[in-house]
Amino acid sequence: MREVDVAIIGAGTAGMGAYRAARKHTDRIVLIEGGPYGTTCARVGCMPSKLLIAAAEAAEAVHEAAGFGVHAAAPRIDGAEVMGRVRRERDRFVGFVIEAVEGIDPSHRLRGCARFEGPNLLRLDTGETVRAARIVVATGSVPVKPDAFEAVGDRLIVNDDVLGWTDLPGAVAVFGGGVLGLELAQALHRLGVRVRLFGKGGGVGPLSDPAVRDAAAAAIGADLPFDPDADVQKVTREGNEVVVRFTEDGQVREERFDWLLAATGRAPALDGLDLAASGLTLDERGAPEVDPATMQSEGGHIFFAGDVAARIPLLHEAADDGRIAGDNAGRFPQVQTHRRRTPLGIVFTDPNIATAGASFAELSDGACDFATGEVDFADQGRARVLRQNCGLLRIYGERGTGRLLGAEMVAPRGEHLAHLLAWAVQTGMDVETALEMPFYHPVIEEGLRSALRDLSVKLGHRADTPPRSIDCGPGA
Structure with missing residues (x-):
């Protein structure tokens, strides 16, 4: 021993x-x-x-x-x-x-x-x-391999299996609208694999803000077939094919795939x-x-x-x-408590899906008195230049103090926006201090500034937001 x-x-x-x-x-x-x-x-x-x-x-x-x-x-x-x-x-x-x-x-x-x-x-x-x-x-x-997919047999795979492939298949049914499902489904689709993504319960990645969740579902759905709350009647296997029967637009459909990828969590x-x-x-x-x-x-x-x-x-x-x-x-036994870092999560879809700090659900459930500032990237300057003008960013700030609490987003280059916001939340920054920080022109971060200005108005710190064109020229 x-x-x-x-x-x-x-x-x-x-x-x-x-x-x-x-x-x-x-x-x-x-x-x-x-x-x-x-x-x-x-x-x-x-x-x-x-x-x-x-x-x-x-x-x-x-x-x-x-x-x-x-x-x-x-x-x-x-x-x-x-x-x-x-x-x-x-x-x-x-x-x-x-x-x-x-x-x-x-x-x-x-x-x-x-x-x-x-x-x-x-x-x-x-x-x-x-x-x-x-x-x-x-x-x-x-x-996790749900029992509902047992009939598929060895045509059932998980994310570990995908990353060991020696070649790309022809068609894959992806089940799960979480991080793994979103990332793998979009990547395979863009690499020429026929993909259909079946979600459950309306969830889209880690998002809890209904407005951001809807925007993310629309963005992913514009790229590949994606139903966040799919009505799947039956999953069977015929030969080496997976057969999925589901309802789409009120009509029952049946589609065949080489594999069923269960991206239903770990x-x-x-x-x-x-x-x-x-x-x-x-x-x-x-x-x-x-x-x-x-x-x-x-x-x-x-x-x-x-x-x-x-x-x-x-x-x-x-x-x-x-x-x-x-x-x-x-x-041990002199155990110490440790301060946890501000939560930060990123989904590497296009556009990125990200969360920083407290989520919309956490703030709502906690009876926190907060306001929300937002920006739609449809007309944001740098996003249009890149032809990536799609997405929605919502920032949450505490009434009274103006302290930044968190954010949820589906946004071009959102991985960088999420880092900035996580750092701001962890340092206890308030919205007015954030607006005093430098913003270069033209960059995606100007969209973040627009959301901060909107939040400042919602918190009663400013009378009105500057015109949208502020992201398209100097003088901010």
Whole structure:
């Protein structure tokens, strides 16, 4: 039996962060991994999906060139070459992660799948046992495969499978209007794959503001067939085809695809851990409650970090989770609370969908007295220059103080707008201070300024907004 101060289960983004933080407090530590090294982000998440999206953007740029008077031949998309680059670059990113893991003291690494045999006792499938004074669980997440798709058999795939393709298929039915579904559906569509995106319940990515959600649905729907609240009667399989029967415009239709991509979310990877043996109180999902300020469960010696903690399934959040969990596991029982960063989420569709700070739903449910400023990008100067004049940005500010609270958007180059707003929210900036900041001309950020001016009026700070033409000339 190996006895340590801290055992970390999982060597992904959260686990590695936990290891580095805990290592500052103790040398009696072990990092346990039962699968291949390399994070979810590097292997099947952030990086390979963005590589696919980058290829799709290149194809779209050729398609759109005629709108600028630049006439090019229709692009020839070689699916094998597209996926070859995705896999090569993916392997490169994974290699960096593996190098980092291999740089860890070999005596601190254990290979094998761990499960609890008691509050402090872990057994690996290799037969080894570890007794740990504190434990960090950082096992990540797994794709959800709804039972409703069982009839599809091996024609059912998840996002992990897509990013391992060696070529592009002819047609894919994508189920799920969340981040994964939106990004993959649009990318595949722009790469010449026939795609139909089926949503459920009207959701569009992480958006909760009805106006922004409607604008996002319209923007994506103008690019490919997308129903945020699809009425699907039946999903079957005939030979090597997936047959989907659904209602569109009051008519029942049937369409055939090569694959059904279930982009219906990811769930905490808890199977095999036997958390019941840990002594923790578990909910109906088999998961414990975790304090996001400490990543501690029930005030005890077991901590959770990353996707398994079921908070916000994003890499930067997982890294923060790991840092907090590892630090507290290392210093236990002198646990410290940590301030969380302002929430920031980006969907790499075109236009980008993004959220920063508090969401519309959170502010509404919390009975916060807030006002909303907005800008429609249809006539925004720089957006029209780029022929990307589509989208809606809404910013929320607190009445009385004018403090910026959050924003939701579907906007050209929204990834940059969201960062600016997240930074402004985290620093406690108010709308008038934000308007004193420099805005270059002509840039997309002038649209942000328009929304801030609208918010200032709604908060009663100004009598009226300047004319819309202010984004098209100097003198702002």
